[in-house]
Amino acid sequence: MAGTGYFAAVKIAAEKHPRLREKTIQYGTAGFRTKGEELDHVMFRMGVLAALRSQLKRAVIGAMITASHNPEEDNGVKLVDPLGEMLEAAWEKLATKLANVSDSDLPAVLSDIVSSCGIDTAVPAQVFLARDTRPSSPSLAQAIIDGVQAIKGEVKDYGILTTPQLHFMVRCENSQGQYGSQTENGYYTKLSNAFLKLRGHEHQNERYHPQLRLDGANGVGALKIKEMQKHLNNSLQIELFNDGSSGKLNYMCGADYVKVQQTAPNGMPKEARVRCASFDGDADRIVYFYQEKNGTFKLLDGDKIATLVAGYLKELVNSSGLNINLGLVQTAYANGSSTSYITNELQVPVACVPTGVKHLHHKALEYDIGVYFEANGHGTVVFSEKIQDMVLMAANDSSLSKDQEHAARRLLWIIGLINQTVGDAISDLLLVETILHSKGWSIEDWNDAYTDLPNRQLKVKVKDRTVIQTTDAERKTTSPKGLQEAIDALVEKYPDGRAFVRPSGTEDIVRVYAEAETQKNADMLAHEVSVEVYNLAGGVGEKPTPP
Numbered sequence: 001m002a003g004t005g006y007f008a009a010v011k012i013a014a015e016k017h018p019r020l021r022e023k024t025i026q027y028g029t030a031g032f033r034t035k036g037e038e039l040d041h042v043m044f045r046m047g048v049l050a051a052l053r054s055q056l057k058r059a060v061i062g063a064m065i066t067a068s069h070n071p072e073e074d075n076g077v078k079l080v081d082p083l084g085e086m087l088e089a090a091w092e093k094l095a096t097k098l099a100n101v102s103d104s105d106l107p108a109v110l111s112d113i114v115s116s117c118g119i120d121t122a123v124p125a126q127v128f129l130a131r132d133t134r135p136s137s138p139s140l141a142q143a144i145i146d147g148v149q150a151i152k153g154e155v156k157d158y159g160i161l162t163t164p165q166l167h168f169m170v171r172c173e174n175s176q177g178q179y180g181s182q183t184e185n186g187y188y189t190k191l192s193n194a195f196l197k198l199r200g201h202e203h204q205n206e207r208y209h210p211q212l213r214l215d216g217a218n219g220v221g222a223l224k225i226k227e228m229q230k231h232l233n234n235s236l237q238i239e240l241f242n243d244g245s246s247g248k249l250n251y252m253c254g255a256d257y258v259k260v261q262q263t264a265p266n267g268m269p270k271e272a273r274v275r276c277a278s279f280d281g282d283a284d285r286i287v288y289f290y291q292e293k294n295g296t297f298k299l300l301d302g303d304k305i306a307t308l309v310a311g312y313l314k315e316l317v318n319s320s321g322l323n324i325n326l327g328l329v330q331t332a333y334a335n336g337s338s339t340s341y342i343t344n345e346l347q348v349p350v351a352c353v354p355t356g357v358k359h360l361h362h363k364a365l366e367y368d369i370g371v372y373f374e375a376n377g378h379g380t381v382v383f384s385e386k387i388q389d390m391v392l393m394a395a396n397d398s399s400l401s402k403d404q405e406h407a408a409r410r411l412l413w414i415i416g417l418i419n420q421t422v423g424d425a426i427s428d429l430l431l432v433e434t435i436l437h438s439k440g441w442s443i444e445d446w447n448d449a450y451t452d453l454p455n456r457q458l459k460v461k462v463k464d465r466t467v468i469q470t471t472d473a474e475r476k477t478t479s480p481k482g483l484q485e486a487i488d489a490l491v492e493k494y495p496d497g498r499a500f501v502r503p504s505g506t507e508d509i510v511r512v513y514a515e516a517e518t519q520k521n522a523d524m525l526a527h528e529v530s531v532e533v534y535n536l537a538g539g540v541g542e543k544p545t546p547p
């Protein structure tokens, strides 16, 4: 087993990446995230950690440099586990510890990790690396490479990729190619083949039009959707805006901006009844939107996507006659109307878990087919191995009726279209377009399924956001004292009122969510809750101002 002497090379390499700041940093909702300039030593250490995890798992581990929806100056890193899923929770703790130790303690902490996890340091380590388009990303990538190489690991550097593309590559490699080929071309080919098959076997209804306007958030998603388009044989005409050629990443555009501000992004023409979509900065989230004739903005967020997808999969499962249990996973941010619609109309069981794709993903694995989406547009569908085999057999079973066989075949192609490793804006876009095309629906038809309760999200700046602690899948607070009682009393005042607060795991703020029967009431409730947070949880800066 490796003692501290083994890490002498790490100590020397670490001299190039010293820890210059005392500030503690946490592996949050989706990895480390802060200003890009504060991350060099963290990246180096995550390179070492990724290599150790690769030795432990005897598999390739991924490291994605991105701060996703955050402003351009921020950056971060997400580690990717062997099946392409987010890093296991126990290792998030190790990552936090490693990121925060002094330079001189580094060998001792690494040695502890090696002995407590039983890592054989003689095993070859391999790390797949990719980054988004932020200016700070190339030098941070070098810090990761230095970390991996400090313990003689090998790096495959993909350069610029979307986050879900890197997750895909890791899964492909570790499945020995069964999941697909671990190249960018392999990604486009797998998804587009499935998309074209699904499109080719259904007649287009006149209310579906193949034109889509897309906001690329001035990020990596814009670059990669252009590549994907080359594989779609013109069956989908995507008009791209905010493609990064001039605007700033995520600035007044992108899925997070559109969802939180409930408005169209800058840089896109405003035209009534045109189907539009928006990616976030690393293309793992997507929301749709359009404008009504009278100019009213309509958002179709992750909840709307989840209901569209779950409803469609349920139809296919029923038509195929296969015995499959289908479930849907949401978070506290899910609009109350979506949960009622899924439960009562679609009759699909719903589970609620804390924010963070890692929580949704794990819960979704409990179903044969698990659909999960956060309201912010981050989500995908996972299929159990058993169901994938069953669908494959049914799709080729000539003893089934034509309808059953047809449904099974579509399910099989849908499995090919979905990036099951993590939420993927490109794959989700193709999935939504497939379903709308198959149903012959316009975006208005889709929106008509149910009406969202008006809602509002706000941010409150506090001195230390960890003073807010939550329970019940983040729907209630347990600290600071009196906050939950105050929220309960406010919610009481408003018909259909609901509100909760939680500390963000990606930004240094507390998030406030409120919904109510009218927009005015939702805005007021969110404001009043913000004031309570400010007063009881150590607000800093300007007090929240009324709407």
Ligand code: G16
Residues within 6 Å of the ligand: 029, 030, 067, 068, 069, 070, 280, 284, 285, 355, 356, 357, 358, 374, 376, 378, 503, 504, 505, 506, 507, 511
């Ligand atoms: C990340 C996570 C999401 C989460 C979002 C916001 O998204 O992957 O699961 O919903 O952060 O998290 P929080 O409210 O804790 O700040 P992304 O797209 O930024 O990687």
